[in-house]
Amino acid sequence: MSGESTVTTRSKVERSLGKRRRKESIFRILGIASTLVGVLFLLVFFWTLIGQGSSAFLQTFIEIEVEFSEDILAPAGELDLAYADFDAIARNALREKFPDVTSRSERRELNQLISVGAGYQIKDAIAGDPDLLGTTLLMQVPAAANVDMVLKENIDRNLGEDRRPISDSQLEWIDALIADGSLVSKFNVALFTNGDSREPELAGIRGALMGSFYMLLITVALAFPIGAAAAIYLEEFAPKNRWSDLIEVNINNLAAVPSIVFGLLGLAVFINWMSIPRSAPLVGGLVLSLLTLPVIIIAARAAIKAVPPSIREAALGLGASKMQVVFHHVMPLAMPGMLTGTIIGMSRALGESAPLLMIGMVAFIVDVPAGFSDPATALPVQIYLWADSPERAFAERTSAAIIVLLGFLLVMNLAAVIMRKKVERKW
Amino acid sequence: MAKRSMRSVIVASTLASIVICGDAFAQSGRDYVYIVGSSTVYPFATVVAERFGRGSDFKTPKVESTGSGGGLKLFCDGIGVDYPDIANASRAIKQSELAMCASNGVAEVIEVKIGYDGIVVANAIAGREISLSRQDIFLALAKEVPGGADGDLIENPYQTWQDVNSSLPAQRIEVLGPPPTSGTRDAFVELAMEGGCKTIPWIAALKNEDGDKYKAVCHTIREDGKFIEAGENDNLIVQKLEANPSAFGIFGFSFLDQNAEKVKGAAIDGTVPTFDAIADGSYPVSRPLYFYVKKAHVDVIPGLRGFLREFTSERAWGEEGYLSDRGLIPMPTVERKAVANAVSQLTPLAVAEK
Structure with missing residues (x-):
């Protein structure tokens, strides 16, 4: 009696064993698969995040010969920090590099290559050292965000002119600036030292x-x-x-x-x-x-x-x-x-x-x-x-x-x- | 040792909370301009605020993006440093809102029209070039459209653009647009949908007979999945359009302007949305943008008068001003002069008599 019952229990177990093992391996595979899916999404997330975000830690600057002209900064003989046209100083410095640019509309386009941050930087420089008045200084000022985007290849230069935010002549100037080494890429300090801004190149956290x-x-x-x-x-x-x-x-x-x-x-x-x-x-x-x-x-x-x-x-x-x-x-x-x-x-x-x-x-x-x-x-x-x-x-x-x-x-x-x-x- | 350190932690944090609360309640005046309102005006107001803050000795104004309605509500809550000085709006203030302002002591409100914004119907560069009439837009997107006889309304049956108008491609109707809380949605419904709706004679006649029904017919967007609410983030709509060339999106002109290599605007009533077409008024779906100022705050809040002067200066809102680089369509010179003049005189809006 007892021998027979062991046999049946044993045979029962043996019969179901394959099924149980199969179930277990399916469960394992499902577990591994769901973990892998999770890891995969995480990797994709980090990949896109770092792929998109890492370039923001570098920022393009234009090296220009800034002339702290007395005519512009001190028209009345006195340095006037509140009302002086610091943007004009930056614009003039850039224009020095492109003497052929003369027409008004072309000059306007050229001015767009430089960030408004250039004016602030010049203002800070002379506010810190008033003796700069009348001298010239080699400065690296932030380039406009679109210039930065061209260099980072976030703007496709092969598109037609009406399809990109930067014109053909602006592209030519950018190439000329690259050729003479005036465009430099540096660590984006502003991202960590500035507050918010509507100018991307000046915005910080x-x-x-x-x-x-x-x-x-x-x-x-x-x-x-x-x-x-x-x-x-x-x-x-x-x-x-x-x-x-x-x-x-x-x-x-x-x-x-x-x-x-x-x-x-x-x-x-x-x-x-x-x-x-x-x-x-x-x-x-x-x-x-x-x-x-x-x-x-x-x-x-x-x-x-x-x-x-x-x-x-x-x-x-x-x-x-x-x-x-x-x-x-x-x-x-x-x-x-x-x-x-x-x-x-x-x-x-x-x-x-x-x-x-x-x-x-x-x-x-x-x-x-x-x-x-x-x-x-x-x-x-x-x-x-x-x-x-x-x-x-x-x-x-x-x-x-x-x-x-x-x-x-x-x-x-x-x-x-x-x-x-x-x-x-x-x- | 542990006992002492824990006691000092507790004492220190209690002290800190007391100091913090004291600091808050000690604050009385406000030395910066406080702006609330429309998310459409936000990109322009923030640029002016930043330039004003950097160029002057005043602090940079604080600009909150709350939507036009929410902003005007905050604005009308009262007079004093706790309440905003300026409310941005992508539509004109309503008489009911002015009355609410007046009942809360905000008696004199100055209206400043700053320029225009176009609303575009755009699709991916890879998509088809398309020219729509406002009637096409209404028929494609309304919840109910006219049936056979005058006065009949049927549930919108149109599946493709060709069903709407046989000259359009046989492409599924799929439009991504802003949610009802958005000012862009309000303006789109009012200008494009209602504009198309009115071209159907019997509905136009309804306006005088049964105003509520007219509004319900013209302003209700279909809910069967052909119009997809894509949230307030217009960048997201642009991304979705790029991924799906058969879809169209509705957003402000400034996003089209910034993303010209990804999306293109459909011609509406034969006019392509360009800077010039919106400026001269030939593009039909454009709206004026405003902000509202409390007169009582002008010489009380430091910098408010200067901010007004900066916003209404030629270098800001002029034809070549920095706001036009951001996609704001300037008003004609005469109108700019008139508004700037009214602002410098601080001429308030008239409140309608009850």
Whole structure:
């Protein structure tokens, strides 16, 4: 009897074995395939991003012999920084290179090769050193964005003249400038030192970076202490009853609320009711703290929960008060986990743009914010604004700004991972 | 050690929050011009703001892109440093909005017309060259079109451009355009759709008999997938057109101007959208652009008067000014002079008596 039954079980197993193995291998293949698809999309994303964005880190400059002419800069004998025509100085310097260009329309076209930034640079040079008046100086001034685009081959020069933003004669001049070595490609410092601009060659992310920085400062200053305190109270002190369950459900829900809702809340409470100025990093920071609070509370509670009860019991047994147990024993052990949660919350806040739309941070702001109530924008918002600009050269700058944003996110998430690995304790 | 460091973290962050809040509430005046409004005017207003900021001792104005309606609402909320000084609009202010302004204490509003913008129907360079009438546009895109007899309306049955007009190619109707929140959409509906709609006599007669129905017929765009709402980002529309040569897109002239090697504009009523055709008014789908200023703010907010002067200067909005390089179509010289004069005199708009 028993022998027969083993045989049947065994034969059953053997019969189904092939099927089970097949199933397992199909599952494995599907798993590998889905991982590969994910990796592939990521690679394509990085490939296009870097392919488009990397050229924005280089910028074309024109080397010109700038004459700080007294006739133009000091017509009344005195250097007049406010009203002098610095653009004319730049234009004249470029014209020196092309003495045959005489007609008015041709000169206008020639002037378009040079950025308006040239005038600002000349102004800054003479403002810093008034002795330059009457002398000449070899300067590298930014070329217009279209010149830059031709050099980066983002404008196809083989198209008909009416199909490209740059004319045949402008192309000839560009070739002449390349031939005599006056066009130089340098690292695009402006991208990191300037605020926003409508001239692509002058536009930078410094304003947006500072805006994001101030906002995150407020977010961390508010969300971390409040979140940590809430987590400690809920985990260690609060009685377990219907109310604390209700609060717990609400916090978990809040973590899943679409971020735009926090923006609307910020608009209603902080701007309309508390009348904090629109577009200020202060409002942005407050909104982002609301947004990250649930994330931090949840992470902090998990960290506190992970501290083994034996630690608490030992401390209580030695006569420590509840307060002493929490602050002397539980908190130091839970701190790494809480900080990790905070960093992850911060990196989410850094990438948010939707709530900022509602509180006036989608704005053109040139001046770099110097405080919490100056108008500012944030890095993701800057990306959004550039992506919407008609000028061609903003496309590569959009990708470059995304690369910078991703870099920051990577560093923050890496910090969280390293911190977790380094101070993690196994019980 | 851990205890002390944690306590100091908490104390420091509390202190920081107090300092931050104090800083915010201490702020009273505003030393920069605050502009809100239309995303169509945004590219022009920002260029002027930047040039003004760099060329003067004043701070660069802040320009928010909120859309015409949203901008005017913010603008009309009140007088004072918390409210915008200027609202950009891709249409004229409505009497109802002026009344709302007045009821909130914004009594004197100066209107500044800055120039024109054309709306183009464009397709990829690889696509066919096409010439449309406004009636074709209406018939191709309306939700309901006239049926057999006068007064009959049927659900839009047209699948290809040839169905609409036998001289057009047998190409599927596929048009990418802005969403209803956009001023470009408003203007397109008003100028192109309604313009074509009016050419049908019995619908034109409807205007006086049943205004609401007239509006519903002329202004409603079909929702069966032939018209695709592509979002406010016009660059995205250009990219999609490049990928799909049989599709058409609707966007502002400045994007056509900047992307001339990728897309081309269809002729409308026989006129190709060019700078000159829009400037002299022969291209039918063009609209004036405006901004509105609060008179009460002019000598209170530093730089506001200077910004107005910069915007209305020849080097900005003139025929060879820097705004025309960005695709703004300038007004005729006489009109520019008249507007600039009205601005320097600060002549406010008249509010209609109730």
